[in-house]
Amino acid sequence: MAALYSIRDRRSDAYQLVQDVVHEEMLHVQLASNVANAFGLAPRFAPPVYGGPTVPHIDFALDVPNPTELYTPYSTAIGPLDLERVNTMCLIEYPEWDTDRSPDLHEDSAEYGSIAEFYDAVRAGMFELRAHLRGGVNQVDEFRFYYNDFPGMTIVHDGDEGYREAIRLIDLITDQGEGQSQGDTGVAPQHQNTADGFEESWSHFKRFTVIRDMARLPATYTGAADPPPGSPGRRAQEILVADFAAFMQTLESLFGGDGGAGFGVRMAKIGGDIVTCWRRGAIPRFA
């Protein structure tokens, strides 16, 4: 979102491409939370701390070839849409090479070489634990009318049938995200937004590689990471930090079965806060 709202021209393809990623990632939060709830977990959201060359949870060195050799320089620090940020997005959405072998299963998620491999491992775990799956537990269905061709975004059954429903949700996440196999296959029609998408057949990985290959990245706002206390930029950051913390609580409420009162308002407010940070000369700060 920070990179999206740093783009000055909302008509630009880059803006439209990243905006759809933002929307779809919100869907993915819902779907992953629905799966977690079905397995008896309670999703928790804490404001993350970003920065430096490390992408949390994924060790790219485990992947061969190591994609960081291609997508460099990169940084997970919050910033405008520039090459570092685009490379980071490519890394995060880097597809798994299709080797037709079982995933390596690790206790520590940081030991996976890509997010795709991580999801393979999740699938394996879901299969093993499918007997424990319970349908109808704190399921959230905010986006169903945006996906008319998708059969259902919640898990309503127990056991094997619920497992198949859950796998459908993971399939949607991975198909929209890193794409299938080597990232050169379009997002399946049933996984495409039927309401307000842009280039809906493109996975996130493809979107970011397209942006990366643009002759020129779009003009963006710039800002200071630490504006002086009392400055408009610092004030905008403080408002964003407070609103983002409230938004995290709203997410927990939403996926904890409490309805998520204020979700629509807080979600929209975060976007406005980020825009205001950029316009006030500050890099958005979330924590």
Add this chain to the structure above:
Amino acid sequence: MSVFRVHPAIGIARVGTSDEFYLAPETMAGVDGAGPGEPAGGLPIKAGTERVPITSADLRDRYGAMKRQAARFRIFRYPDEGQDRYPTGVGEEVTIGSEVDGKRVADVIWTVHVANKKSNNYWTNTLLGVHVFEPENASVLKVRNPQEGDDPDNPARIRRLVIDPGPRAIRGTDEGVVRFDKATRASFGAPGGEIEPVPAYPKSFPDLSYTGMYTPAGNIETLGELRTEPDGRLLVLAAHGIACGLLQADGTPYPFLGDVESDGWFDDLGDGPVSALLVFEDGTVQDVHGAWVVSTDPGFAPQIRNIVTLWDEVYDTWVRHLDLAREVFDGRFQDAYRPSFPDELQPLFRAVSLQRWTTNLPERAIDAHEAVAAIGPNDPPDETILTGLAYIRDPNGDREQGLGPPLMPLSLGDTGDQFLSVSLTQYFFLQQWDRGLASPDPGPPLGPGEYLDRATMANCLGGRFAPGIELTFIVRDPWIYEHDWRAIGCGPFRIRARPLDYRQAEASRPFLTGGYVPLHDAPHALTPARFEPGDITKFMAIPWHTDYNSCAVHPVWPNPTNATALYWSWPAQRPVTVHRAEDVRDGQLGPWRYSVRGPGTESTNLADTGRYQNMLDAVLNWHAIGFVIQGSAIEGDYSADQFLEVASRLDAPEIHPWPMNETT
């Protein structure tokens, strides 16, 4: 010396099937009531009262027929000094018995001339909009009813295609009704203070020129009527919403060609000048700067304010092109201007939250819209949901009209624009507010007549002029208004009327001409022709019923990607989905239902639902549609926080929230 003006400058009458009526609202939709317990603005007024708002019991007569809405006109006196500024903040009403400059008013003679020129006008161009009238597009400019020739100034064509009952005059002291029909004698208020008949006036109605009309809803017998209130105010009533067609050579009626255009069809809307003479007890007569009346569709959701109102459009034109407010715009928008939050921002914010009552917005979006309405005059913008204007479509240049959600408004745009944008002046006010430069205080006070001007237009549709409901894209043409209002003394927003000398009327030739054409010089003149009766409504759909019916939801247009997502056309003016009052249980809303529903409206394609599939059904059943009004105005126990449908003669199934797609 005093200056006298009729207000509102543009009055709106609305059709109905009943002979009974109520009065047009004189408060603004989207604005709180005047006091505790008062309904929000926009409600029409009970006939025979100064300002008592109607209730749900007043919408139909005892037989269930839909009442008409009368446009009420009043005369205001202004001091001679200071009439070159706006607003003046002054003005006092003049009625029979008023003493003015030492003389007592004995009577008022009103003259009104409405006509319907729709069938003699040009086709709407769905891609070019007003640009179709530019000389370089002459090859695609197409007249309606080419079977009658291709020259709208041809007298024979005018005679057959223009509905023109001629002028009618009425005294303020009259207790009767003066109709715009074939039987009533044409007349006008003569300068000497008498009503002068025009027996030779060449009236024209379709059935006077054509035999064997197709009249499924009846024949067009009138374009409305005049009445006066005991104090001399004028009431202009619309007609009865009838559309009728011609028969083709094979005896079948002309088909409906589309939502907006149907050659061979007529309706009974109209528009024209309203003038007045004050007659004093000493026999002297005072001329009054006149106004204009437009008759149009019913106001099915009178309190639901449009995001872009007709006022926003007209004010934007006057600010940017006619030097109305140099503190706002003087060659460019002025950075030092501090828009008034209560007057220039809050009504827009309230309009945002009101859209939920006529659309199927999802719950989260409703919450967000209500957060916009909750913004107060002293709230720091950065702490509100609109901070950064992150979700407002920027209307500047050819920029963002093609960008859909999450940018707002979530409505379709003008011809050629995929999505609606706020006006440039509205956006400037929003920008100033976002910069912390709005004033929490009201703006300069309006005089009571000036308030009537603004309120009347604020209750009408702006924005998506494709072509619209009451008025259309011509309101953006500075040439339709009196430019010299400061010198003339007529005040702003007056239509540039052609002087009509009724003593020149001859039975053998039409009195009216082809009239105003946008971007075209008038014959022997350097500017477009001055306005005649019928020159405003002629740009609207023919018949209006089919356009109203259609304009529920559509995909964007142009649509280069064949997107199927559907968006609203005129949700505040043409309710798409509603909550019925009778579905409310213990204060809880019932399901959404289409406003236009029931037999003949069903479709498996969501792009076609909520409307009649056969356009003839719209012509026949429009008056069965219900009205959306505030709960506190509904008979029974309803919340003032809810705006619910009442008085519908239709019933129907439930529907799911937006988004939705057409079937391809």
